[in-house]
Amino acid sequence: MLQEKASAVTDDAMTRVQPGGEAELVPDPSRLGLSTTSGVPSGNEPDQNIENIKVVLHERELWKKFHEAGTEMIITKAGRRMFPSYKVKVTGMNPKTKYILLTDIVPADDHRYKFCDNKWMVAGKAEPAMPGRLYVHPDSPATGAHWMRQLVSFQKLKLTNNHLDPFGHIILNSMHKYQPRLHIVKADENNAFGSKNTAYCTHVFHETAFISVTSYQNHKITQLKIENNPFAKGFRGSEEGDLRVSRLQGKEYPVISKNMVRQRLISSHGHLAGKLGAGVLAGHPQVLSSYQYEPGVPLSNSDPQDPLSNHFPQSRDPSLLYHCFKHRGVKFYFFADNARHLELGCKRPYLETSPAVSEEHYFRSPPSYESPLLSHPYCTEAITSREACMYSSMETESGSGAGDAEDLNAPSLNCNMWATVQPYPRYSVQTVEGVPYQPFTAHFTNTATVTSVVPHPSSSMTSRPQAEIGVYSSSTVQRGLPVIPPTSSSSSSSPVPGSRDRSTHQPLYHRKPGSPLRPHRDLSAYPAQSAMSIRDPSYQYQMGLSSAGTHWTDS
DNA sequence: TCACCTACCACCTTTGAAAGGT
DNA sequence: AACCTTTCAAAGGTGGTAGGTG
Numbered sequence: 001m002l003q004e005k006a007s008a009v010t011d012d013a014m015t016r017v018q019p020g021g022e023a024e025l026v027p028d029p030s031r032l033g034l035s036t037t038s039g040v041p042s043g044n045e046p047d048q049n050i051e052n053i054k055v056v057l058h059e060r061e062l063w064k065k066f067h068e069a070g071t072e073m074i075i076t077k078a079g080r081r082m083f084p085s086y087k088v089k090v091t092g093m094n095p096k097t098k099y100i101l102l103t104d105i106v107p108a109d110d111h112r113y114k115f116c117d118n119k120w121m122v123a124g125k126a127e128p129a130m131p132g133r134l135y136v137h138p139d140s141p142a143t144g145a146h147w148m149r150q151l152v153s154f155q156k157l158k159l160t161n162n163h164l165d166p167f168g169h170i171i172l173n174s175m176h177k178y179q180p181r182l183h184i185v186k187a188d189e190n191n192a193f194g195s196k197n198t199a200y201c202t203h204v205f206h207e208t209a210f211i212s213v214t215s216y217q218n219h220k221i222t223q224l225k226i227e228n229n230p231f232a233k234g235f236r237g238s239e240e241g242d243l244r245v246s247r248l249q250g251k252e253y254p255v256i257s258k259n260m261v262r263q264r265l266i267s268s269h270g271h272l273a274g275k276l277g278a279g280v281l282a283g284h285p286q287v288l289s290s291y292q293y294e295p296g297v298p299l300s301n302s303d304p305q306d307p308l309s310n311h312f313p314q315s316r317d318p319s320l321l322y323h324c325f326k327h328r329g330v331k332f333y334f335f336a337d338n339a340r341h342l343e344l345g346c347k348r349p350y351l352e353t354s355p356a357v358s359e360e361h362y363f364r365s366p367p368s369y370e371s372p373l374l375s376h377p378y379c380t381e382a383i384t385s386r387e388a389c390m391y392s393s394m395e396t397e398s399g400s401g402a403g404d405a406e407d408l409n410a411p412s413l414n415c416n417m418w419a420t421v422q423p424y425p426r427y428s429v430q431t432v433e434g435v436p437y438q439p440f441t442a443h444f445t446n447t448a449t450v451t452s453v454v455p456h457p458s459s460s461m462t463s464r465p466q467a468e469i470g471v472y473s474s475s476t477v478q479r480g481l482p483v484i485p486p487t488s489s490s491s492s493s494s495p496v497p498g499s500r501d502r503s504t505h506q507p508l509y510h511r512k513p514g515s516p517l518r519p520h521r522d523l524s525a526y527p528a529q530s531a532m533s534i535r536d537p538s539y540q541y542q543m544g545l546s547s548a549g550t551h552w553t554d555s
Numbered sequence: 556t557c558a559c560c561t562a563c564c565a566c567c568t569t570t571g572a573a574a575g576g577t
Numbered sequence: 578a579a580c581c582t583t584t585c586a587a588a589g590g591t592g593g594t595a596g597g598t599g
């Protein structure tokens with residue numbers, strides 16, 4: 001559902017559209033597995049091609065403010081919303097075509113951080129990636145007209161550090177850096193992924209990168225949250241606020257005024273910025289490789305000025321990675337419309353599966369955890385019509401066992417259950433080319449059942465500076481590029497020193513309900529997205545079509 | 556000892572049903 | 578009867594904090 005209601009949000013969003021705010025091509029064509037028999041997105045109308053879709057981050061300026069300070073997102077066991085919330089304005093869709101919008105959050109690198117001396121510093125190697133989950137927009141699937149009518153908000157997406165989370169929240173590790181991504185999938189006439197012409201694109205807004213924490217580390221971030229989040233109004237400045245602060249601290253006197261804090265923070269921020277700019281967070285060549293194994297995108301943009309960007313090399317304007325592609329061999333099963341009326345009860349406690357096969361075999365076993373909980377799928381009837389389930393799957397193009405029909409008949413999953421859904425054979429996805437895919441479980445807020453898969457990132461893609469493009473959209477890209485090579489086990493990310501690589505992420509984890517969390521891979525074993533230097537403008541924006549034979553690239 | 560996590564708190568916004576008016 | 582507006586209580590989202598954990 002579009003969180004933004006009539007409230008002139010649409011207009012507002014439109015006014016916010018700006019070249020720099022559009023998504024950047026993501027050199028990761030193999031994140032979502034979508035089967036397709038043709039190399040070209042289906043569609044009879046010219047503007048129906050998914051590459052024509054443009055996405056602009058809403059409240060980009062606010063995001064930038066946070067980004068400059070080093071965005072932090074609280075994660076709790078019960079789940080915490082993101083703030084700023086992830087909202088986008090989409091344009092360029094075919095008004096009549098149905099699309100599915102979903103997001104996921106992938107590790108930005110393979111480091112663990114600590115906030116020391118008022119700045120974020122690498123504190124070691126990242127912990128195994130959490131189970132990958134997708135948050136499918138509640139309105140999905142919906143027509144392009146619907147999506148373009150107003151802002152598309154993912155504000156109800158919640159983050160948790162509970163590895164056994166049964167609510168479908170996105171699971172993250174504390175003190176790690178992450179990058180949210182937006183995926184737009186074109187649903188076929190039956191609203192089901194899996195159609196041979198399904199295409200999708202991925203958008204990444206680097207300013208939305210953040211470090212997950214269980215309690216705020218940077219006071220500036222705390223202040224920004226308080227000042228901008230309506231729910232934190234109670235902590236806002238003013239003398240009253242100061243009094244509240246003191247009250248909260250059990251003191252009879254103001255501890256410190258917000259203004260004072262603000263000034264102090266400003267000064268400290270300057271210091272921090274300087275430090276960061278100096279490379280406090282930078283200089284982590286692993287950036288490239290780190291992206292390799294994450295089910296995400298090659299988060300590679302970094303701005304030396306940005307605390308978080310130090311790991312997200314971005315040499316250009318607040319870019320966004322925009323990545324469109326079609327992938328063959330992978331299917332997204334989406335039965336939203338058809339499933340809206342279906343009960344989401346626990347018809348299926350969990351999907352049995354062989355972790356070894358689905359994860360290790362299909363997904364190159366990214367490092368992860370075996371969640372004991374997964375073996376005890378949470379099930380509840382308390383699901384709203386707005387909530388649905390989405391879970392990943394893989395399927396060989398040959399239809400390995402699970403036919404579409406069968407999938408279509410598969411019982412819908414309770415949104416509270418999907419989280420525990422494990423790659424079940426029938427829903428599993430396989431790549432025709434043998435490219436490992438990274439399936440995701442998703443939080444599908446619609447009463448729908450979705451099976452998603454995320455293929456390994458293709459290795460080759462071309463890109464170019466947004467600056468040159470002005471407005472980044474797939475339309476600016478040409479097809480016919482890189483064929484996603486089976487990155488599989490190959491490349492160990494060998495980041496290009498000093499480069500702002502946009503290596504693609506390797507799908508890391510695939511959770512199945514009922515399967516315990518367990519390491520899937522050796523982080524170091526993840527293929528690096530070639531040696532492309534992100535610094536090279538030509539690699540700034542990559543996108544493409546997978547093996548389907550159609551690849552998009554800048555012209 | 557320390558870094559990190561959890562549960563709880565008071566305050567606030569959001570939401571949606573109920574009541575009332577047109 | 579249908580629709581719109583207003584009211585209000587419940588639900589849920591905040592950051593702060595004390596205490597717990599490893």
